[in-house]
Amino acid sequence: MMTSMAGTVSRTRSLSSTALVVIVGAIIVLVYGQQYAGSVFILSACYAIVTAGMAVQIGFSQQIAFSQSVFMGVGAYGVALLNTHYNMPVLVATPVVMIGAALAALLLGSVVTRASGLALAVATLMLPLIAVGYVSSAGYLGGVVGAPLSGTLWPSSSTAAIAVGGGLVVIAFLGIAMFVASRILSSDIGLELFVLGVDERTAAAMGVRTPRRKLELFVLGCVFAALGGAAYAGTQQFVPETLVDPTAELALLIMLFIGGRRSILGAVVGALVIQYLQGASNWVSVNILVVEGVLLTVVLLVDPEGLAGIVNTGVAWLRARRAGEAAPSRRGEWPIQLAIGRWMGHSSGKETVDGAAQPGADGAPRDAGADGAVVAAAGFAAGGARVEVAAGAAHAGVPLLECRAIGKEYGGLTVLDDVTLALPDRGLFGLCGPNGAGKTTLLNVIGGSVPPSRGQVLLDGEDITRRPPQERFHQGISRTFQAVHLVKGRTVLDNVAVSCLASHNSSIVSRVGRSRLAEAREKAAQTLTDLGMQRLKDREVSSLTLENQRMVELARALAPSPRLLLLDEPASGLSEEQRRRLADLLRQVGDRTCVLLIEHDLELVAQVSSRIFVLSSGRLVFDGGPSDFRASPVVNSLLVGL
Amino acid sequence: MKFGNLVLAGLVTGSIYAVFAVCVAVWYRVCNILNLAVGDFAMVGALGVDNLYRVKGLPLPVAIATTLIVVGAFAYAYDQVVLRIAQDGPRRSEGIVVTFFFTFALSFFIDGVAKMLFGTDVHAAPALWNGQSLTFASLHLERAGLLVLLCAIVIGGAFWVYIRYTLGGKALEASGENSIGARIVGIDTRRYRRLIFVATALIAAVFGIVESPITGYTYLSGATISLTGFLAAAYGGFRKPGRALLAGLFIGVLEALLGGYVSAEYGDTVLYAILAAMVLAWPRGLGFESAVSG
Numbered sequence: 001m002m003t004s005m006a007g008t009v010s011r012t013r014s015l016s017s018t019a020l021v022v023i024v025g026a027i028i029v030l031v032y033g034q035q036y037a038g039s040v041f042i043l044s045a046c047y048a049i050v051t052a053g054m055a056v057q058i059g060f061s062q063q064i065a066f067s068q069s070v071f072m073g074v075g076a077y078g079v080a081l082l083n084t085h086y087n088m089p090v091l092v093a094t095p096v097v098m099i100g101a102a103l104a105a106l107l108l109g110s111v112v113t114r115a116s117g118l119a120l121a122v123a124t125l126m127l128p129l130i131a132v133g134y135v136s137s138a139g140y141l142g143g144v145v146g147a148p149l150s151g152t153l154w155p156s157s158s159t160a161a162i163a164v165g166g167g168l169v170v171i172a173f174l175g176i177a178m179f180v181a182s183r184i185l186s187s188d189i190g191l192e193l194f195v196l197g198v199d200e201r202t203a204a205a206m207g208v209r210t211p212r213r214k215l216e217l218f219v220l221g222c223v224f225a226a227l228g229g230a231a232y233a234g235t236q237q238f239v240p241e242t243l244v245d246p247t248a249e250l251a252l253l254i255m256l257f258i259g260g261r262r263s264i265l266g267a268v269v270g271a272l273v274i275q276y277l278q279g280a281s282n283w284v285s286v287n288i289l290v291v292e293g294v295l296l297t298v299v300l301l302v303d304p305e306g307l308a309g310i311v312n313t314g315v316a317w318l319r320a321r322r323a324g325e326a327a328p329s330r331r332g333e334w335p336i337q338l339a340i341g342r343w344m345g346h347s348s349g350k351e352t353v354d355g356a357a358q359p360g361a362d363g364a365p366r367d368a369g370a371d372g373a374v375v376a377a378a379g380f381a382a383g384g385a386r387v388e389v390a391a392g393a394a395h396a397g398v399p400l401l402e403c404r405a406i407g408k409e410y411g412g413l414t415v416l417d418d419v420t421l422a423l424p425d426r427g428l429f430g431l432c433g434p435n436g437a438g439k440t441t442l443l444n445v446i447g448g449s450v451p452p453s454r455g456q457v458l459l460d461g462e463d464i465t466r467r468p469p470q471e472r473f474h475q476g477i478s479r480t481f482q483a484v485h486l487v488k489g490r491t492v493l494d495n496v497a498v499s500c501l502a503s504h505n506s507s508i509v510s511r512v513g514r515s516r517l518a519e520a521r522e523k524a525a526q527t528l529t530d531l532g533m534q535r536l537k538d539r540e541v542s543s544l545t546l547e548n549q550r551m552v553e554l555a556r557a558l559a560p561s562p563r564l565l566l567l568d569e570p571a572s573g574l575s576e577e578q579r580r581r582l583a584d585l586l587r588q589v590g591d592r593t594c595v596l597l598i599e600h601d602l603e604l605v606a607q608v609s610s611r612i613f614v615l616s617s618g619r620l621v622f623d624g625g626p627s628d629f630r631a632s633p634v635v636n637s638l639l640v641g642l
Numbered sequence: 643m644k645f646g647n648l649v650l651a652g653l654v655t656g657s658i659y660a661v662f663a664v665c666v667a668v669w670y671r672v673c674n675i676l677n678l679a680v681g682d683f684a685m686v687g688a689l690g691v692d693n694l695y696r697v698k699g700l701p702l703p704v705a706i707a708t709t710l711i712v713v714g715a716f717a718y719a720y721d722q723v724v725l726r727i728a729q730d731g732p733r734r735s736e737g738i739v740v741t742f743f744f745t746f747a748l749s750f751f752i753d754g755v756a757k758m759l760f761g762t763d764v765h766a767a768p769a770l771w772n773g774q775s776l777t778f779a780s781l782h783l784e785r786a787g788l789l790v791l792l793c794a795i796v797i798g799g800a801f802w803v804y805i806r807y808t809l810g811g812k813a814l815e816a817s818g819e820n821s822i823g824a825r826i827v828g829i830d831t832r833r834y835r836r837l838i839f840v841a842t843a844l845i846a847a848v849f850g851i852v853e854s855p856i857t858g859y860t861y862l863s864g865a866t867i868s869l870t871g872f873l874a875a876a877y878g879g880f881r882k883p884g885r886a887l888l889a890g891l892f893i894g895v896l897e898a899l900l901g902g903y904v905s906a907e908y909g910d911t912v913l914y915a916i917l918a919a920m921v922l923a924w925p926r927g928l929g930f931e932s933a934v935s936g
Contacts, residue, residue, distance in 0.1 A: 064742075111922060119925035121742075122876045125869070126918035133911035246869065247862075250746065257743055287758065293751025296743065301727050304739040 011515065014182035017265040022175040029167035034160050039235075040279030041272070042167040045174050046232040048271035051256045052177045052264055053224025057217045058253070059261025060185055062197035065112070065124040066249050067105075070131045071222040073244035074101045075229025077135070080147040080239045090153045090234040091169070094227070101226035102219055109218035113211070116200055125246075132245040146240040153234030170231045174268070177224055180512050181264045184220075187515035188503040193217070195487050195498055201449060202485045206499045206556070207473035216508040254292050258299050260308025269307060398461040400425040400594050401446065401564055407454035408441055408618075415441045416452070417618040425563065428590030430609035430629075431598045432639060437615040439598045440482055443566050446596070447479045448472040459564070474504070476563030480553045480570060482598075486541040492552050493537045496524035499556045527559040531585075546573045558589065565595045571604055583608050602639055606630055614638065643780040648902040649895055654787040654856070656894020657794035661849050662871025663878060663886035664798055665842035668805075671818040671881045673729065673835040676741055679749040680846050681867030683713055686752060687847030688854035689760040689861065691767040702768060710847055717843035720748065721836045730832060749865060756861040766854035786855045793852055797845055798887045805883065814838065818881070873917060893917070 025045060032038030050068055057063050078097035082088040088096070112123050136144045154165030184190055195203040196213055204210050233239050242248060251274075259270020274292065277284045284291050303309035399422035408416040416438045423429055433439050444450035446457055448469035457465045459475055467475075478499065486495050500523040502516050528534045533555060536544065541552060550570055557565055567586075571579050579601065586608050589595055599605045605612060606626040614622035614635055622634050629635055665680045687709055694705035728735045728744055735744075771785040805811035816824040817831040824831050850859065857863075874893050878886030896916070901909035 062737075112918075115922055115925050118876070118880070119921050122873065123918045123921040125873070126914040129869075129914045130911050130918070133908065133914070137907045247865070250750075250865075253743075254747070254750070257739075287754055289750045289754030289757065291754070293747045293749070293754055296747035297724055297751070300735060300739060300743060300747070301724065303733075304735045 011183070011186040014186050014264065015179070018175055018178040018182060021178060021265070021268060022171060025171040025174065026168060029164060029171055033164035033167045037280060038167065039163065040276055042163075042170050042235050043232070043279060044272045044275030045167075045170045046228050046235065047252065047255060047275050048228075048268040049170075049174050049177045049231060050225045050228035050252055051259065051267040051271040052174070052181045053221045053228075054252065054256045055261060055264050055267035056181050056184060056193070057221035059256060059263075059267065060190070060197060061193040061213075061217050063113075063214055063217050064121040065218060065221065066121065066246075066253075067108075067112075067124050067127050067218070067222060068225040068252050069244050069246075069249035070127045071101055071105065071225035072229035072232065072248070072252075073131060073135065073239075074104065074222075075226030075231075076233040076239040076243055077141055077147060077229075078226070079230045079233040080149050081140070083149050083151045083233075084147070087150075089155060090149070090151050090230070091155075094230040094234070097230055098223055098226050102223050105219040105222035106215070109215045109222070113214040113218050116214070128244060128246040128249045132241065135241050135244055142239070142241070144241050146238055149233055149237045149239070151234075152237060153231065166235045170235060173227055173231050177227065178264055178268060180509075181224075183512045183515070184508055185264065186517070187511035188497075188501045188517040188520050189213075189506065189508055189511045189515075191490075191494060191498060191517060191520070192501060192503060194490065198487050198489075199485060201469075202481070202487070204469040205447060205449065205473060205479055205481075207470050207501070207504050207560075209470050209504050213508070220508060251292070254296050256306075258292075258295055258306055260306030262305060263308035266306050266308025273307075399423055399458075400460065401596075402458040402461070403442070403446065403455065404458065405455040406442065406445055406452045406457070408438070408445060408450065409453045415618050416445070419455070419615070419618070419620050421613055421620065421623065423564070423594050423596065426590065426592060426594050427610045428586060428595045428597060428608050430605035430612040431596055431615065432600070432602065432605055432612060432635075433615035434638060436617075438618040439615055440568055442615065443479065443568055443596070443598060446564075447477060447566055470504070473499075473560075477566065478557040478560055478562030478564070479566035480550075480557050480568055482568040482572075484546070484549045484553055486549055486552060486556075488540075488542045490541065491537065492533070492539050492541055492544070493521055493524050493528065495541050495552055496527055496556045496559050497521045499560045500524050500527075524555075524559055527555055531555055531558075547575075547578050550574065554585075561593070563593060565589065565593055567595060567597045567599075569598050569600065571599055571601055579604055602635075644902060645899075646781050648898045650781055650783055651787075652895030652898030653891060654783070654790055654894070655897060656891035657791050658849070658853055658867065658890075659870045659874045659893050660887040660890025661794050661797055662846065662867055663874030663890040664801055664883045665846060666868075666871050666875035667878055667880055667883045667886040668801055668814075669835075669838050669842055670875070671883070672814050672838050673821075673831070674741065674818060675725075675745060676872065676875075676880070677745045677839070677842065678742070678868050678872060679745045679752060679864075680842055681869070681871060682749050682752040682756075682864030683717070683843040683846035684850030684853070684867055685859050685861065685864035686713055686756060687850035688767045688859045688863075689756060689765055690847075691851050692765040692854075693760055695768060696765075706767075706851060709851070710844060713847040714840055714844050717840045718836065721839050724748075725835065725839070726832070729835070749868060753861050753864060756864075760861055762860060764858040764860050766858045767851045769855040770852060784856060786852065789852050790849075790856070793849060794887075797849075798883070801883050810834075877917075877920070 025041075028041050029038060032041065050072055054068055057065065075094075075097050078100060079090055079093045082093035082096060083090055112120060115123050135141050141147050152162045152166055153169050154162055156162050156165060185193070192203065192208045192213060195206065196208060196210060200210055229243070232243070252271075255271040255274045256267050257270070258274065259268065260266025274295075277291065278288050279285070299306055299310070303313060305312070401423045403419055403421050406416050406419040407414070419438075419442060431439050431442065441450060445452045448464075448467055448471070452465065455465075456463055459472070459477070464472060464475065487498065497517070497520040500520040502519065503511070525534065525537060528537055531551070533548075533551060536548060536552070541549060544552065550573070554567070554570060557567070570586075571582055574582060583604055586595065586597065590608070590610075597605065597609065606629055609626060611625055612622070612629045613620060614629075616638055621638065622629070622632055624632065662680055662684070666677055669675065669677050669680075690709035690712065691702075691705045694700045694708055695702050698705075700708070724744065728740060769786055771789055773785055775782050775784045776788065777783075805814065813824070813829045814834050816827070816829055817834045821831050870893065871890070874890035875886045877889035877893070878884070880886075893913070897909065897913050900913050904912055
């Protein structure tokens with residue numbers, strides 16, 4: 001109940017900020033619409049529409065694309081052309097232009113969004129340069145002079161009605177933009193976007209279809225910009241060439257960062273403040289560069305999250321003061337007690353994300369914990385037979401995972417050399433080897449984040465070598481990372497919910513309607529409760545101890561009930577006592593699912609694994625049970641140093 | 643000889659881009675910040691000398707020295723006040739905020755102050771080497787152009803030697819690779835950040851003084867130069883000054899050839915389209931690390 005409440009609260013809060021802007025904006029337009037101050041306010045609202053889109057694309061999802069001013073130009077020039085040459089009313093031309101902009105953005109985006117990080121920024125940085133070069137020489141757009149409009153956003157014979165009516169339409173546009181943006185950000189897709197922004201690799205490993213999301217974000221940013229541009233053209237009745245140049249782009253970015261890049265309201269307020277100051281004060285207008293430079297520096301120094309961040313920190317501080325509490329401390333954090341049995345009981349009955357097949361579903365006979373390892377150790381035949389009964393997904397005798405002659409080179413360096421192994425549908429399998437042996441690379445090849453140079457990866461006998469990590473996640477492969485990859489700035493609950501999202505096949509626009517974040521959070525909360533970690537639910541992850549961070553990552557990997565769990569040194573940095581608890585948990589997980597475990601603690605591996613693989617310099621040098629492992633001269637000389 | 647002259651002109655423009663690209667790349671290597679204000683220091687150099695010499699009537703050497711001292715002192719103060727809080731303070735800023743936006747704000751600030759002090763007209767520092775343009779066979783080269791080329795070679799070469807052969811250069815590399823690791827082994831990473839920042843600001847100012855007689859500067863010229871330098875640095879993989887230098891020259895020559903043979907009007911548009919296509923075609927090969935996220 002608590003979790004669904006949390007989802008609803010943030011959604012309603014974001015709506016109330018939209019309502020606030022619309023109501024206050026409408027009042028300002030009605031009262032001052034015919035005066036100079038009112039017209040300045042309306043102009044700033046046009047920019048605010050653009051920055052609302054930027055908050056989603058650039059601030060929240062960290063996809064830095066310098067395409068906003070260009071698409072603002074597309075909207076403005078498009079409306080000007082349709083209005084002046086085809087006599088189309090501005091209000092009719094606006095949706096036409098937005099559709100055009102969406103199509104153009106789809107085309108352009110399908111090329112540029114293949115790039116990520118700096119490459120995306122640099123490639124799109126050319127767009128304003130190309131646009132301004134084109135526009136300044138294009139006669140039909142008015143060249144350097146600019147393009148006039150014959151009509152207005154709100155056609156009327158009285159100037160008062162034109163000003164006030166047009167202003168109200170702009171405020172309505174702004175309201176729609178904020179509504180759409182905040183609905184998306186507060187939904188389950190908003191969580192996807194947040195992870196994408198922090199770490200694209202983790203997002204892909206957790207099933208987020210990153211190429212699709214990046215394209216959608218690009219199109220969304222462009223359409224918002226086009227709407228802002230159309231509003232600009234309709235209210236100013238003139239489109240200057242400077243609307244599309246790089247300086248305009250940079251000015252938009254400054255508005256976003258001063259206001260607060262991750263907050264829709266912040267981005268809108270940033271645009272309103274900067275643009276309004278510029279129009280209202282002559283001194284500011286003349287010295288706008290100095291003002292923007294100083295403001296941006298000061299805001300970033302005080303809080304990188306901008307004005308919104310400063311306000312949030314202030315509010316939190318006031319609240320803490322009123323409640324008589326100090327700043328959040330690590331008070332009360334002690335190692336969580338993993339409640340293993342309950343995890344077993346609960347999650348086997350839970351439905352899975354995206355309908356991924358789940359071994360060990362209800363009805364399948366489950367061995368008691370003690371003989372689970374024995375069964376797994378019995379090998380492939382028994383494992384395969386069980387798959388048929390339990391999951392019905394694999395054929396008898398076909399291993400769950402098969403690596404065939406995997407090879408990987410980086411430049412001239414051979415990291416993996418002809419590695420062949422097969423794993424049944426349940427059991428715990430150790431992967432050992434000295435540093436640099438290729439263990440993590442093998443895990444990455446299986447998980448899909450690193451393509452092998454040679455060889456094949458098969459899941460249920462199906463070749464998945466070329467599939468990206470997100471598709472493998474949907475087929476039931478889940479993983480943890482060697483260095484903890486949690487999403488900072490979010491709670492434990494949200495971090496676990498990341499792997500429970502049912503939104504991967506839905507479009508961004510669908511989340512304007514219904515969010516399914518609450519469901520994902522409920523599932524995550526259930527997993528946390530089952531693991532005995534519910535106490536940590538609302539903590540921000542970077543405030544946790546290393547052990548608890550690792551446990552959260554493990555919970556995130558377990559929550560979707562994977563068929564194949566890849567664990568990269570889950571015990572590193574843990575104490576003896578913590579390791580023992582982890583071993584207990586792993587053993588029981590291995591009863592239900594297939595676990596491939598990289599670990600340096602040989603005793604831990606020998607205790608929990610039914611079969612152990614040893615890699616050395618990229619080659620598989622040992623493959624056998626724990627007793628052979630303990631006795632093997634290869635293992636002893638390689639790993640123990642005997 | 644149109645081709646030869648175009649290439650020569652392209653090399654001169656290209657060497658401007660190249661120097662700024664090298665400045666961006668070296669500093670990025672030290673502290674993982676892209677200096678988007680480096681071109682603005684060039685603008686201050688050019689317009690500052692012009693203002694002191696032509697308007698205030700100071701002798702040229704005094705004007706140059708004063709301008710350079712002001713630029714150096716400002717860069718030092720900026721590092722001490724802003725960058726120190728941003729990078730070394732208790733609330734260390736991270737990711738794109740630092741990579742892009744601090745020096746971006748600095749660029750706006752410098753341009754705004756320049757507008758207050760120098761106005762909006764096109765000006766240039768007086769030519770340092772007066773006379774007719776030089777002619778070899780049918781190739782023409784302005785004297786200032788030759789100076790620009792020489793400066794580029796000296797600056798590029800000096801950085802190359804410094805990084806490649808001196809202990810300071812190794813320490814500088816270490817600072818950017820792993821700042822904490824560098825500090826553990828006793829490298830004062832902050833000192834290198836400050837040193838290179840002030841040095842590149844001074845280099846940019848000198849370059850602006852030498853180059854401005856060719857193109858003429860306004861208070862907004864700095865942003866354009868920074869942008870092209872940034873692009874050239876990008877094609878050099880941001881961290882590699884040598885490749886940044888070559889990329890700058892390449893962009894300059896390509897720009898001149900496109901302007902001469904394709905279209906004077908749309909030459910730049912085509913140039914940027916080609917550059918964008920290159921980033922998208924070989925993002926790995928050109929060395930675009932995902933420096934933005936995280």
